[in-house]
Amino acid sequence: PLAGLFEAIVSVTNQVMAVYEMGPWATSVELAMIESLGREIGFTPGTFAGLVTHGGSLANLTGLLAARNLKCPELWSQGPQAELEAIPVILVSSDAHYSVTRAAGILGIGADNIIKVPLDDRRRMNPAALEERILSCQAENKQIIAVVACACATPIGAFDPLNEIADLCEQHDLWLDVDAAHGGRACFSTQHRHLTAGLHRADSVVFDAHKMMFMPALSAFLFYKDKAHQFSAFQQQAAYLFDPSAPEIAEYDIGLRTVECTKRANSYALWGIWSLFGKSLFADLVDITFATARTFYEMLLQASDFEPVHEPQCNIVVFRYQSDWLNALPLEQQNLFHFKLRRQLIESGEFYIVHSVINEQAAFRITVMNPLTTEVHLNQLLNTIRHRAGALQQAFDEPPLVDHCEQT
């Protein structure tokens, strides 16, 4: 709610951004937050740069565009006429967010040129598999635009081993983009900082303040390890916007670096809360929500009619309902049961959870975002699911379901 107050200042003053002179406060606030967050990530002061954009998907798109322009600069100007020496590809964690594949489609790299790197048994990118893919791309004369790792990936909240991945990228001179939209703020917590070890070695980092820093949406940060890359993504000018009589101001003209021209001032809330409470607030939020997720995991282990799909690394937990009756059904029916149960649950208004499909099995997925969520709420959630599962079982037993459930 306090963050909402700062947000109201944004809306009422409507001091938008693109050019420094249009939004000097907005620009200053944004640059101050980039400086503070970048240091927390571990970048060296004075050497990195960043920007705020409307969401993690746009931030990923912008980071990958900067990488594309560096590795295949002729695509920007010539498009499909460009004579590329090699086919551009992007190596990504198999669990990377869908916006990465989409970015390849948008950027003319080609969604088919996304190469998915296999995961280990905890759904983290497997560095040995990554090395193998890098070597085979080199053998096949493919140009690797970037390696995209996750901290953490959204399906079960797995943090990729960033230091091992960064070693490989350095060795082969590859651009490393880390999508830390959800998990980046683990760096605030002494207890959980190890999960993001190596994050500062990435060439570009996506970090959403509106996810685990509890800010109103949207406030997505994109960092460049090397500040020289901040202008790589775009190469243009609009005469009436950018003033040649004050060229030094270009450093502050955010529009030169973002997909957007006019941009909302999206860092006031973060700046306000950061100024009032300091970073320890964010450390506490990490510790509490991660601990609550752990508690939920242990509750699931103890419950005979639920199973956790994984051991949580952060505040995301994926789990399934199970009973002898359900387990005897074909997988497709089990999945349909989970989908239908979740839809009933959210339509009832009692709880809001999402679904996920892990190893072809449909499951439920929760993300503990509210530090006030307790074991009592989590117990209520399980009891509600139990209760609705019983009712839904009867519907399954009676008329056979004819719905077709498409697997995606």
Added chain:
Amino acid sequence: PLAGLFEAIVSVTNQVMAVYEMGPWATSVELAMIESLGREIGFTPGTFAGLVTHGGSLANLTGLLAARNLKCPELWSQGPQAELEAIPVILVSSDAHYSVTRAAGILGIGADNIIKVPLDDRRRMNPAALEERILSCQAENKQIIAVVACACATPIGAFDPLNEIADLCEQHDLWLDVDAAHGGRACFSTQHRHLTAGLHRADSVVFDAHKMMFMPALSAFLFYKDKAHQFSAFQQQAAYLFDPSAPEIAEYDIGLRTVECTKRANSYALWGIWSLFGKSLFADLVDITFATARTFYEMLLQASDFEPVHEPQCNIVVFRYQSDWLNALPLEQQNLFHFKLRRQLIESGEFYIVHSVINEQAAFRITVMNPLTTEVHLNQLLNTIRHRAGALQQAFDEPPLVDHCEQT
């Protein structure tokens, strides 16, 4: 300020969008506004679709992506490996916003493949010149992805002759994208509606509520004349977001249609004001600000030390300061004088105006956005410029200026 109140609801409730179930109100409000605005533009109810995105640049990018996917579908999947039958090009008004050329760079069409269509003496796209370009593209076997017209273009606020352009596009089966980000709302005014005549014939229309509908930034609408095109821009799914047990909801899952995944609910303010005051408020705002710009133009005609660069079509006026002393200087010095004068003006905090370069001449540019702006304010602006110009002249007369003013 009232709009700010509705915006505060957005921030405090933080009901974001991507998937219908996450933001049912936000989605409903957005769809209601799309329906209302689309009808004002002149689309036939039931046949068009739209979305709200974070700014006109993103809206242009999305519309052109939909056109690219329709004309060269293989680029999405195969990227530079795609064997295109013809080189893709985009025909644009020479005064189109810089985001269009940028979009060509981002989308892998190639910024060099932007073909600028010459303007008439009022800086409107010249349909005869457009036809010539279309024919020569056909002769050279170039694939026209889209024709981009403006309503209005930003430099002097010129409205392209949309009906004549639409005739040509229909005749040659071309995608017409109209960037009506600034001028779209002229359609609300009986007196000025003629400027946007033909807008409803465009395949995609960009329309910013945060510009001439006076909403807090950002609230940019993208319309598709044919609702079947709304899913053309993207072709993906994320299993945990989009629920196969309720496929009919995809129509409401905005994330399937935007570059962004999570999206701020950007239409509450517009919906609130529209519901309270109706569209006549917007018609009045058009009439008043356009009339004020006209008044300013007449003041400039009467002043011996100013000249308007054009006769205004809307609320944008571009003008120059002139005196015998200044006119005797080389053009580069005249331009530098204008740039320096403007910088002094905005740094003083007295007025905020922007600069523009029209036919290589630097000029001042104002956009009348506030209906409370009167002749008194405009007179103060001219007097302040006069006063500062006198002071700056002395600086010019004394030590010769060594600054280099780069022409862009």
